Every structure is written in C-alpha cells, then in structure tokens.
Amino acid sequence: MSTLMPNKEQIILGIDPGIADTGYGVIRCSGTELEYIACGSIQTSKKMAMPERLVVLEKELGGIIKKYKPNKASIEELFFCKNVTTALIVGQARGVILLVLAKNHLPVSEFTPLQVKQAMTGYGKADKSQIQQMVKLVLKLKAIPRPDDAADALAIAISAANRFQDLIK
Secondary structure, eight states, X not given: OOXXXXXXXXXXXXXXXXXXXXXXXXXXXXXXXXXXXXXXEXXXXXXXXXXXXXXXXXXXXXXXXXXXOOXXXXXXXXXXXXXXXXXXXXXXXXXXXXXXXHHTTOOEEEEOHHHHHHHHHSOTTOOHHHHHHHXXXXXXXXXXXXXXXXXXXXXXXXXXXXXXXXXXX
C-alpha cells in the first residue's frame, strides 16, 4: 500500500477582505521556496449600492481564481472592531469571499492579524511598514507591493505557505 505525499508545490491566494478594497496576493510555494505571482486590489465604488458592490467582489474574485488557478486560499479573520458598522460591512464582503472560495473548492486557512504579524516578523505588535518590508524581502521584490491591501494579502498568503511547509516537513 502506497502512502500519498502532499503535493509539494502549491499556488496560494491570500485575501485581505474589505468592501472598498479587497487585497489579493498570489504566490507559488515549492518546498521552502516562495515565488511572487501577482497582487492587486478589487475595488468597489461608494456610489454603488451594497448588493452591487458584493456582486463586483464575487465576479472579480472569480476571475482571479480562474486566471491563477490557486490550490488553496488564505483570508484574514475579522478582528475586534470598535466600529460595528464597519465590522458588519467587512463581514458581508468576507462572506461573499468565503462563498466564492467554497464554490471553487478551495481549502481555506484563516489568520488573525496577530498571527500574520507573528508569521512575518516573529512579533505580534509589528507595524504595517515592518510587514510590508518583510513581504518585499521574503518574495525578493524590488519594491513594496501596492496598494497596502495587496501587500497585506501577500503577507496572508505567506502565512499560509509557512503553515503548509510545516505540514510537509
């Protein structure tokens, strides 16, 4: 009887959820090597009604999945938010994102902001610029990815890659 080994190469989609801007980052994880593939932001206009904005998010994310064909996805969990309205809106966007990922049969890892900071810097109180510098360093990029939401999404994807690498060791 043969033992199935996990595929040692994965395409990982990282997502930083939001309604105005949802950051995405795509990386390739091969053994211990990480390679940048793409990143960007799905943007919706404040002038659009919420249901329309959610439809844009669904369509754009579906297109990204179709284009890059990730094997797995990672998304930032909602964290404590002082503004209840903002939390509800981000929660709606996050729900649409999770639905799209499920419809595309992607396994999903979820990370809190603290977990991402610890995975990227070893320090749970790292600031945004420290995370961005680590993304640049880890993926051997010439510049910090822009917009900020895209850099955050790449950090989330790297966090998932670190967890995946731990599993195949």
